[in-house]
Amino acid sequence: MKDNQSRIWTFLNKNRWAIGVMILVITLLWGYAWVLMKDALQYMGPFTFSAFRFGTGTLTMIIVLAIMRIGLPPKDKWGHLLVAGILQTSIVFLFVMYGLRFVDAGKSSVLLYSMPIWSSILAAKFLKEKVPRMKMIGLGMGLIGLLTILGWDIWINQNPSIIIGELLIVTAAISWGASNVYYRLKLSDVPQLQVNTYQMLFGTLGIILASIVMEWGDSVQLTGESIYYVLFTGVLASALCFTAWFFLLSLIDMVTTTISTLLVPVFGMFFGWLLLDEKLTISIIIGSVLILSGIIIANVYRGPANRKTYISKHEAESQGG
Template identity: 55%
Template sequence: MSKTRTTSLTNLLQNKFILWPMILMVTIIWGYSFVMMKDAHNYMGPFTFASARFLVGSLTLLVLVLILKIGLPPKKYWKHLIIVGILQTTIVYLCIMYALRFVDAGKSGIILYSMPMWSTIFAAKFLGEKGTPAKYIGLTAAMLGLLTILGTDMWHGENVIGELLIVAGAISWGCANVYYRFHLGELPKIQSSAFQMLFGTIGILLATIITEWNTPIAWTGTSIYYVLFTGILASALCFTVWFVILGLVDMVTATISMMLVPVFGLVLSIVLLGEKLTVSVSIGSILIISGIMIANVKKRYVRLHKGIRKNPNKVSSH
């Protein structure tokens, strides 16, 4: 691997005047991508768009892997990369793209980003991570938020199947996170991201061939822009920058930053698509986002407090 290029990017992002604008840029792009995924239905089938997006994204990442001279992952990891690709790319984006035919973009982002809640549940079950009171409070709040959104729509008989598909995508994403930590934690993140995305894209392509072979495609300036933006920027560039950012900030900051994505998605979908913000979505969004933040912030406070008690004279200044 070319350590010089990676180190240069890391050194650049260590400057706080660059780091925080980059975090903001990544979350805005990811939030904006929900608007594009929703509007893309006007130009092509949902699976066709997902295929085009991730084909562009995976090829871009593979070129980056080639430039950085990272090379192929060892053969023992290939089956795990295929499984993560199916869980994190194929299932998640087949569910979300199909569901966007019925569900608003803003609401979709909120439901999908309940993923940290599912990751925490699976990590406790399969990785043996112990729960804390704050974590359980946060999970309860997030679950109530999800039920607020789903329950209200279920009561009115609106978009329930689409929303349940997004929940299935969030659960699959949570499974992928735990599986990745268990089996692929030793691989370079850019390498694992590139190859899992490649294998996941193959799964989406198969679904597209089976279900949308004769579906018309309107290749216009707008549709091409959507594919290139979500493929190169939202998928390849943002994932690469985000992996570097994860090495520079703590997990609390990373989790809270990630929760900006559905917020931006919700705001941009209202502004650009004219979607309406309902009371149930507002309450559910607040509960989901605050619940995830409570679980993470409180956990960091407890670790910091314990560290000060053990080393009272060791206080860092900034």
């Protein structure tokens, strides 16, 4: 499996456009998933939906591993996979889905995708990654774009329940940032298919426990529409996208990877306008332009030192190092 992983890395390194395509597909699917997550709450509770979603995603990944005859991760990695599952899946999606009860879907996606700033801070602290000036400028523009989309209503006329919801979602963003760094520290040498399968498995167990405690006996409507929501978010937005996400984290630097996710709330608001008749205000348009500009600035610059480090690392792995 390491040979397959090495071949994929070599292809992506020689065809840098393919990395951009991966990021575009991931952010498009995640942006669309926000619309489905919001609509799914009319059929079942937020924790129950998350349990169905990630249960479906985990089952999908287990089937993929079985078909590819991929065995279990090394025993010394199970504890790290448990921690990654709690940070990446349990905390992030329990907090986000509960926060959606109080905060609009569009604003929720914007708050969650403050994640790049937390990832960058933690990567600088624990991974000793330096943030070049141009990437810092790109990150700053992206965050200004997020604040522009949020508008002044995040600072004024707030009621306590909305503030609590927003704090939960920001905490989820910090947890996601921490999981990115933890992955790079402890799990980057484990194949991404295994990482995503088992972190999702452990994270799903936490979500199921929460749904039993908080929503046992609540109404669950399984219709064609709600089943579609579960399958799309479970198979595509979870199993596929998070596998690709862990691959990107092992391939390129933390800042470049995470800044690109700022596209998600842009796509989320676009799909909200297209499918849910949500308004596209001038602040959303200006904020989206700032986010896109920040991503372009951050990704145009490629630090030679970081690039050399990643090439050396993966060449060593491909040679059995």
